[in-house]
Every structure is written in structure tokens, then in C-alpha cells.
Amino acid sequence: MALQPVVKRSVSADVFEQIAADVLSGELAPGSTLPSERQLAEALGVSRPAVREALQRLAAAGLVAVRQGDATTVLDYRRGAGLEILPRLLIRANARDAGVASALDVTVARSILETRLHNGPKVAELAAQRVDRADIATLRTELDRLLAALAVESDLVALQRHALEFWDHLVDTADSIVFRLMFNMLGAAYEPALAALAPIMSAEVGNTDGYRELAAAVLAGKPKQAARSARALLEPATLALIHALDSAESATEKDLR
Incomplete structure (x- = not known):
């Protein structure tokens, strides 16, 4: 019997998730x-303190505006929210209403992939520029460990996690707080889709030579070469994924006609 950990959730968290889903789906319109x-x-069968805590979280996420003594107003999340809402946007909020466990939002997935392809080479370039000669031995050890894991791993989900850890080290080396926060949020959005994306990502995460070339360029302090290696590694799977998403979107639209 495969047991799963029990996730303990607070009442306020449940209230937050319910209202956030309605805001992000458009059921609660801006204004x-x-x-x-x-x-x-x-209406929700909870205490007022639980509702108050949820509203404070919604306000902090840029989804509503709470004004003391006045009504709570729904905001346009496209104008005020941050990257922390990406995981919720990627999995369509109305998936539960459609009777399916989860459904990727094609537009959001495409945006994430485009950002990944744009940012990856720049992260690699900065990592090669900023690699600390004093810490290079530690970085080399970590990258060598991950390259060895990529070379022998057969499970496609595990391969993707090794690849994410590889990029995690490059982001650290790039020493950019903006890229770090973006990587964190993109990773959080990407995690639920690992299994679904495995077949298309197999060519990339199985490209050990590509990762090896990228690691060598970063460790050698060659920014332009690192950027080229990163793009060569990321581009094929990214374009294949975008093509697959576009095809799926077209098929869905055709079925709805």
C-alpha cells in the first residue's frame, strides 16, 4: 500500500485558496x-478571524485591496500580483469544475517556457562571469555529481529534478536576486507538471553532453560560450513543448466548435 503524507491545512488557507481561485479564474472580476x-x-462556515487572515494573505498577494471600514475590492492580478501566483495560474482554477484532476493553462505554460528560454542563456552567461575562483572547486564537485547522475538515471522525472538542481547551482553562481526569485517561482510552477512533461523533456534532460559543455564553459569563465551552450541545450525541448501546447490548444478549440 502506497501511503501519502497527510497535508495539514488551516481554515484560513482553505478560505484563501477558494477566493484566490475565483479571482484568478475571472469569476471575481477586477473592481x-x-x-x-x-x-x-x-457563507463558508468559518470564523471571522479565519476570514480576516485569508483576506490579509490575498491582499499581500496583490489579489484584493482591503480597506478598514470599506468593502474589500478585487484587483487586476495582472497589474499587482507577483510571480508567486504562477503555480496557481498554470493549473487552471476551473479544472475542478470540468471534472478533471488538473489541466495546464496553455497560455501560462507557453509564457513560462518562453521565459525559461530567454533567461537560461543569460543566467549561464552571468554564472561564467561571476564564478568565484575561490569556490570553484565546490561548484565543480557539485556539477560533476549532477552530470554523473544525469548520465546514469533512467527515470524521466528524476532526470528533470537533477537538471533543476544543476540550474539551481548556476543561478546561485550568477548571483542575481531577481533571477533567483524567478527561478524559485518558475520551479514551483514547473514541479506539478514534471510527470506530464517527461516525454518531451527526455531529449533535453538526457543530453548529458550538453550539460557537460555548459558546465565546462561556466567553470572556465567563458560567458559567451556558456550562453551559447545554454541556448543549444534549452531550445530544442522548449520549442517542441511550445509546438505541442499550440497543437493541443488548436485541437481543444476545434473540439469546442
Whole structure:
């Protein structure tokens, strides 16, 4: 019997998720107002403090504006929210209504892939520029360990995780807080789709020579070569994924006609 860890969730977290899903799906439109704390508590069957905590989290995420003594207003998340909402956007909020466990939002997935292809070479370039000669032995050890894992691993999900760890080291070496935060959020959005993306990602994560060339360029302090190696590694799978998403989107639109 395969047991799964029990996830403990707070009441306020459940309230947050429910309202966030409605905001991100468009069911709660920008400019609309939420019911009062009392009305929400009664409708959801929870305490007012739980509702208040959820609203504070929604405000911090840029999804609503809470003004004391006034109605809580839904914001346009495209204008005020940050990358932390990407995982919620990637898995369509209305998937539960459609009777399926999860469904990728094609537009969001395409945006993530485009960002990945654009940022990857720059991260590699910065890593090669900023690699610390004093710490290079540690970086070399870590990259060699991951290259060895990539060379022998057969499980496609595990391969993707090794690849993510490889890039995690390059992001650290690039020493850019913006790229670090973007990587964190893109990784969080990417994680739920690892199994679904495995067949298309197999050519990339199985390209040990490509990772080896990229590691060598970074460790040698060759920025332009590192950028070229990164693009050569990322581009084939990224374009294949975008093509697959476009085809799936076209097929879905055709079925709906």
C-alpha cells in the first residue's frame, strides 16, 4: 500500500485558496467587491478571524485591496500580483469544475517556457562571469555529481529534478536576486507538471553532453560560450513543448466548435 503524507491545512488557507481561485479564474472580476467578513464567515462556515487572515494573505498577494471600514475590492492580478501566483495560474482554477484532476493553462505554460528560454542563456552567461575562483572547486564537485547522475538515471522525472538542481547551482553562481526569485517561482510552477512533461523533456534532460559543455564553459569563465551552450541545450525541448501546447490548444478549440 502506497501511503501519502497527510497535508495539514488551516481554515484560513482553505478560505484563501477558494477566493484566490475565483479571482484568478475571472469569476471575481477586477473592481468587484467581496461580501463582508461576517457574510463570508457565514457563507463558508468559518470564523471571522479565519476570514480576516485569508483576506490579509490575498491582499499581500496583490489579489484584493482591503480597506478598514470599506468593502474589500478585487484587483487586476495582472497589474499587482507577483510571480508567486504562477503555480496557481498554470493549473487552471476551473479544472475542478470540468471534472478533471488538473489541466495546464496553455497560455501560462507557453509564457513560462518562453521565459525559461530567454533567461537560461543569460543566467549561464552571468554564472561564467561571476564564478568565484575561490569556490570553484565546490561548484565543480557539485556539477560533476549532477552530470554523473544525469548520465546514469533512467527515470524521466528524476532526470528533470537533477537538471533543476544543476540550474539551481548556476543561478546561485550568477548571483542575481531577481533571477533567483524567478527561478524559485518558475520551479514551483514547473514541479506539478514534471510527470506530464517527461516525454518531451527526455531529449533535453538526457543530453548529458550538453550539460557537460555548459558546465565546462561556466567553470572556465567563458560567458559567451556558456550562453551559447545554454541556448543549444534549452531550445530544442522548449520549442517542441511550445509546438505541442499550440497543437493541443488548436485541437481543444476545434473540439469546442
